[in-house]
Amino acid sequence: MAEKSILYDATRCTACRGCQVACKQWNENNEEWKTGQAKLTTNWGSYENPPDLSPQTWLKLKFIEVDRGGKLDWLFTRQACMHCTDAACVKVCPTGSLYRHELGFVSYDKSICSGCGYCVDFCPFKVPRSTRNVVTGIAKADKCTLCTTPALDRLAAGQEPACVKTCPPKALVYGDRAQLLAQGKTRVEELRNKGYSSAYLYGDKELGGLHVMYVLNDSPEVYGLPANPELPAAAVAWKDVMQPLGWAIAGLAGLGLVLNYVMARKAKIENGELAKK
Amino acid sequence: MVRMIERYRSRTRFLHWTNLCAFMLLLLTGMVLFVPPLWGVAAQGSWTRLFHRVGAVVFIAGPLIFAVVNWRATLESVKEAFNWGPDDIGWLKAAPRYYFLNDERAMPPQEHMNTGQKMWWLIVLFTGVVFGVSGGLMWIGKTTLPSGVLQWSVFAHDVAYIVVLPMFFVHIYLSVLHPLMTGVWRSMLADGKVPAEYVKSHHARWYARISGKQAESE
Numbered sequence A: 001m002a003e004k005s006i007l008y009d010a011t012r013c014t015a016c017r018g019c020q021v022a023c024k025q026w027n028e029n030n031e032e033w034k035t036g037q038a039k040l041t042t043n044w045g046s047y048e049n050p051p052d053l054s055p056q057t058w059l060k061l062k063f064i065e066v067d068r069g070g071k072l073d074w075l076f077t078r079q080a081c082m083h084c085t086d087a088a089c090v091k092v093c094p095t096g097s098l099y100r101h102e103l104g105f106v107s108y109d110k111s112i113c114s115g116c117g118y119c120v121d122f123c124p125f126k127v128p129r130s131t132r133n134v135v136t137g138i139a140k141a142d143k144c145t146l147c148t149t150p151a152l153d154r155l156a157a158g159q160e161p162a163c164v165k166t167c168p169p170k171a172l173v174y175g176d177r178a179q180l181l182a183q184g185k186t187r188v189e190e191l192r193n194k195g196y197s198s199a200y201l202y203g204d205k206e207l208g209g210l211h212v213m214y215v216l217n218d219s220p221e222v223y224g225l226p227a228n229p230e231l232p233a234a235a236v237a238w239k240d241v242m243q244p245l246g247w248a249i250a251g252l253a254g255l256g257l258v259l260n261y262v263m264a265r266k267a268k269i270e271n272g273e274l275a276k277k
Numbered sequence B: 001m002v003r004m005i006e007r008y009r010s011r012t013r014f015l016h017w018t019n020l021c022a023f024m025l026l027l028l029t030g031m032v033l034f035v036p037p038l039w040g041v042a043a044q045g046s047w048t049r050l051f052h053r054v055g056a057v058v059f060i061a062g063p064l065i066f067a068v069v070n071w072r073a074t075l076e077s078v079k080e081a082f083n084w085g086p087d088d089i090g091w092l093k094a095a096p097r098y099y100f101l102n103d104e105r106a107m108p109p110q111e112h113m114n115t116g117q118k119m120w121w122l123i124v125l126f127t128g129v130v131f132g133v134s135g136g137l138m139w140i141g142k143t144t145l146p147s148g149v150l151q152w153s154v155f156a157h158d159v160a161y162i163v164v165l166p167m168f169f170v171h172i173y174l175s176v177l178h179p180l181m182t183g184v185w186r187s188m189l190a191d192g193k194v195p196a197e198y199v200k201s202h203h204a205r206w207y208a209r210i211s212g213k214q215a216e217s218e
């Protein structure tokens, strides 16, 4: 099946936060209200609210103020799972609750999450968040599933993701990745011609290709995105080197013991108890 | 009647049992994270991870309490584990012929701990510290520490696991299953005693040291 993607055009986004609301609503992320744990928000000097992602907030708008020679430039961007091809979270998830969806992005089956929190530690974008009791370790992670949460699966029902559906200026579109890639490139060309010389399409090559691509009118760093996101070295050392090596060592040790048993038994039967001093 | 010598005191054996149980719990609940299909459903709640924490407390507290109460004996054992000499090199050279071919002739005389046992002691000490430190960081620092520290903590925990697991098999094999080691397991897992004949041939130095004293019993 052709890979799907979301294309987010930051230059078209008006930061109405409709996507943020639609995401909460569709995914029933209102637990904080139901349990009375919701905190009143406070003004912390930005329209940005809530200030960070959480197990109950999978998508939020980020507001960035850039000083361009005394003139304020107000930039908006989206903060949510980037649905990497080389996803660190999938690599380190021991239970397979985070997995690559057949359409390319990273789905999540919360019911089998063991709460280890490795995805939280390894994601290059710091996306997954987890509830956690620090004493007992009881925990559950959460993140954007691109509307493929079981029983809330919009894609399987032939719908587009909730955030895309609700976006008034069509800054978010959903479709075939190849097509959106071409569309994003054209748009970046346009922006460059208009004088945004550092305009950039984020997600074409990053981490093997992201399934949420961003049209930016400045470099990724300005938008608070890592310029060269990478699979953490510890993930590679652990999963690709240490674990296979571990199997090999354990296997060899097992074989050695069996061999020893056979030889020592034979020697004992043949020589009697011991070749003594 | 065979003359028996006490090799491990009852409190040592008690500590060994406690730690064995804690270790097995940690081993199994950790293995679920390492190879989750092993236990399927069990790994899905946070249960295995909760039990891992229970095991960890016993695993760390047991030896620490023992070390405080029996500090002199503990210190001596640790010293012995670090005390290596020419006989240990000789032991390493002669060991394959002994363990594979039952040929004891080249084995140098040993103290209370032989070279192999000293190595196991060092591995247990080393991996215990690595497990404790990296596990403690992941337990307590999960929500506060920089992600890089947590990433390398899992890695360190896994390295310790991979070092200790095969060695643990070897340890059990040599003390319980090896064709020559009949009855040795009793020294730690049962009444703590081994035949005097065994001590004479396997721990000649120790035997010489204690036979002067009144450490033997019928």
Ligand code: HEM
Pocket: A094, A115, A116, A137, B023, B026, B027, B029, B030, B031, B033, B034, B049, B050, B052, B056, B057, B059, B060, B128, B131, B132, B134, B135, B136, B138, B139, B154, B157, B158, B161, B164
């Ligand atoms: C000594 C104190 C120990 C502490 C405090 C500790 C703590 C932890 C913690 C916090 C984790 C991360 C997952 C979670 O949050 O539940 C973990 C994982 C693990 N532990 Fe331990 N642990 C200890 C000892 C051991 C021992 C002795 C073994 C094995 C013999 C072991 C084997 C493992 C394994 C295999 C994992 C999974 C690593 C992976 O995902 O590949 N741990 N431990």
Ligand code: SF4
Pocket: A080, A081, A082, A083, A084, A087, A088, A089, A090, A106, A122, A123, A124, A125, A126, A127, A128, A143
């Ligand atoms: S952005 Fe983070 S959570 Fe999303 S797929 Fe990539 S590694 Fe996983």
